[in-house]
Amino acid sequence: GSLPLKHESRYYEWFYADLEAGVHYLPFKSDLSDLVDQLKWAEQHPVEAQAIADRARQYAQEHLAPNKIFCYYFQALEAYAARQKGTPTVTEDMVKVQPTAAAPSCACESEDSESKEVDISYxxxxxxxxxxxxxxxxxxxxxxxxxxxxxxxxxxxxxxxxxxxxxxxxxxxxxxxxxxxxxxxxxxxxxxxxxxxxxxxxxxxxxxxxxxxxxxxxxxxxxxxxxxxxxxxxxxxxxRPSVPEDLPEVMSQAVPADNSKPVKVVVGNTFDSIVFDKEKDVLLEIYAPWCGHCKNLKPLYEEFARLASLSPTASKSLVVAKMDGTENTTRHKAFSWSSYPTILFVRAGSHTPIPFSGPRTIRGFYDFVVKHASHPIDIAGVPPPEVDVFSGPTAATVVNSSNFDAIVNGKKDVLLEVYAPWCGHCKRLQPEYELFAKAAVKSPTAQAHLVVAKMDGTETRLSNPDFKVTGFPTIWFIKKGSGKPIRHTGGRSARDLLKFVQEHATSKIDVELPPEEPPKPLSQAVPTDNSGPVKVIV
CATH class of the missing domain: 3.40.30.10 (Glutaredoxin)
Known part of the structure; x- marks a missing residue:
């Protein structure tokens, strides 16, 4: 719709005339000789510049309603059509848009649409x-x-x-x-x-x-x-109207001329041929160019693909691929995404994706692929597995799908941590959560009124929408008899957890925690030579 509203179009003036210089936009001279100066002003006055942008946005939301815009488009396109040579192509999917009613907010002189008996065009x-x-x-x-x-x-x-x-x-x-x-x-x-x-x-x-x-x-x-x-x-x-069935539209970028790199590029038009390979498994990352997580993942994903391409077994049975999810779509309902990156694994000959779970590391990709691969694979150069901090003995009650309802709906308050074994934040929380759980075991009031529990969120998925996990770790407090979780949003030390419990507990709970250790100073190495005129302090 921008074409008929270029500066040379008289219809552009209808919008422009409503805007005030310095209120909705920064005015420039027609030859743009002061453009740099105006931009420098905006950079030096960020608050004022942001206020101008906010007022412009507010104006657009309140005044540039679709009926007004379509009215302008209609008349502008009509003017352009008058200068057109030849017969334009008209297809069945084109919709005729009638000019809307004249109003104080509309600069055109359209016929009052309310005088017409029937108008279902828009x-x-x-x-x-x-x-x-x-x-x-x-x-x-x-x-x-x-x-x-x-x-x-x-x-x-x-x-x-x-x-x-x-x-x-x-x-x-x-x-x-x-x-x-x-x-x-x-x-x-x-x-x-x-x-x-x-x-x-x-x-x-x-x-x-x-x-x-x-x-x-x-x-x-x-x-x-x-x-x-x-x-x-x-x-x-x-x-109920009757309409013919139409296939979902496939949006696709151009098929790449060269697709020889370790990470294969998938587009809408090549999705079926690459992802549904009958001979090879496929690990597919769906990304967005603007996504920060995707940018951080890129070097790790590419390195895993490179190592897989050098493996005699993986190179014959695994395709590592990526697709821009903002520019490409597929007709397959099972393949949908609402966040980036979305990583899916498709076994050879299958049309059912397996969502990736695990750390987004080279080792995490390797362990996930080995677990689901159609054929045994071995990839050299993959870092060794990290130590599992969750595998040892625990003072917390372990929750899974079989005992979740009994614990949450029991006769005690519940503090529940939902974690992922690969989650860095969960690993840092683990010693503090375990410290609180051990202290609660020794407390008579906590033993009588509180269950300190934890659940592996990658192994147990809960159907109750009240317990929807959107990130790891998630810590909830459930008052006895309520069945409703209260999300913890504070600090994650043992003392923070105790404070959270005491704020929401249905009975008084006292837990004795060890004295806090003074924070260890962070320091660089002491310089071996500090004789210069400017002394280095660490």
Whole structure:
């Protein structure tokens, strides 16, 4: 949509005229001779510059609503079309957008659309953080929301499909409100925070605008057919449209001309041929170019791939690959990702991915691959395994799926740590948690009223949504009889754990801990020669 709004277009002026120099943007001279000076000013006045950016963003959110933008686009494209030579190509997936009603916020002179009897060309309502409570709070019919991002490639290809589905229901006069929620630049407050963007475009259904606690999320590919099928479950049969089934769109970068490096590059159009290799297992990293974790992982992943390529066994039975998850997609529902990096293992001939678990180290990749490989492999040069600090005797009660309910719903308060054996933070917490557990065993009040427990989160997955683990370690306190966890967010020393327990315990608990050792000073080596005019202190 940017093409018709270039500076040479008179329609650009409609936007530009509403903006104030120094309020919404930094003004430059037409020849840009003062560009550097203005940028230096912004660098020297970060608070003022940020305020200008914030005001511009606020203006865009409040004034550049889709109906206004589409109205400008329509007239601008109409003007460009008048200068076009030849006949343009028109395809079935193109949607005619009528100019919207004239309003104080709209600079064009469109015919009042409300005077028309039927107009279902754009049956969508735009939600923002200020109008959502009013629009949905008054709505008693089914509401369908598309949560998307203006900066997401997948959202760009998804929104036309959502529009087609909305038009299909509008043609049936279905009692359904279709709405758009740009959830990245808008931040929707509770109870409407389900509209906020979560790394992928989503379709959400509410039985009515008021019933925000009953939101359902579509768990399927974002096609017109799937959207219609999902929404049809919430309306009477007479309002259910019939649309042809459409295959999920595959987004793909160009196939690389050279793919001879140890880490093979996968794109949307080569996904099936590489990942579903009948002869070789595949270790696939799905990354994002902007992801900091992915950047940190890159040298380790490439080194593991290099070592695997030198192995007589691994080179014949294993492919180490990567795919940019922001630019490529697949039609296979089992392969979905909502965070980066996502690492999956696919056995030879299988279409079912195994999510990676373990430390993101060369040794971690090796141990994981060996565990799941279709054929025995051996890779030279892999570092030896680290000492397992969790394997020894423990004073904490070990929790797994078989005894979880009995412990959490028992007659005592529970302090529960969920850890991962490969997690560095968990390893650093281990001695402090064990110290607290041992001290609790010796305390009469703790023995009577508290269970100190720990659970390997990589081996035990809990189905209860209240106990959702989003990172390691996770420490919860569960009051007896409540069944609801209270997340610990403070320090991780034994004394911090004791303070957390005492704040939430249903009975008084006293635990005697050893005296704290004074912190050891951190020091460089004492310099052998300190005779210079500037003395070195360590």
């Amino acid at each position: 049956p969508l309502v735009q939600l923002n953080s200020k109008n959502i409570a009013r629009l949905l709070g008054e709505e008693r019919k089914v509401v369908v929301v598309a949560s998307y991002s203006s900066f997401c490639n997948k959202s760009s290809s998804f929104l036309p499909k959502f529009l087609k589905a909305a038009r299909a229901f509008a043609a049936k006069k279905a009692p359904v409100l279709f709405a758009l929620a740009e959830g990245l630049t808008n931040r929707y407050p509770a109870p409407y925070d389900f509209c906020n963007y979560k790394s992928q475009p989503r379709v959400l259904v509410l039985p009515s605008g008021r019933e925000t606690e009953k939101v359902e999320v579509m768990d399927d590919f974002l096609t017109v057919f799937n959207i219609v099928k999902f929404v049809s479950n919430h309306v009477a049969g007479e309002f």
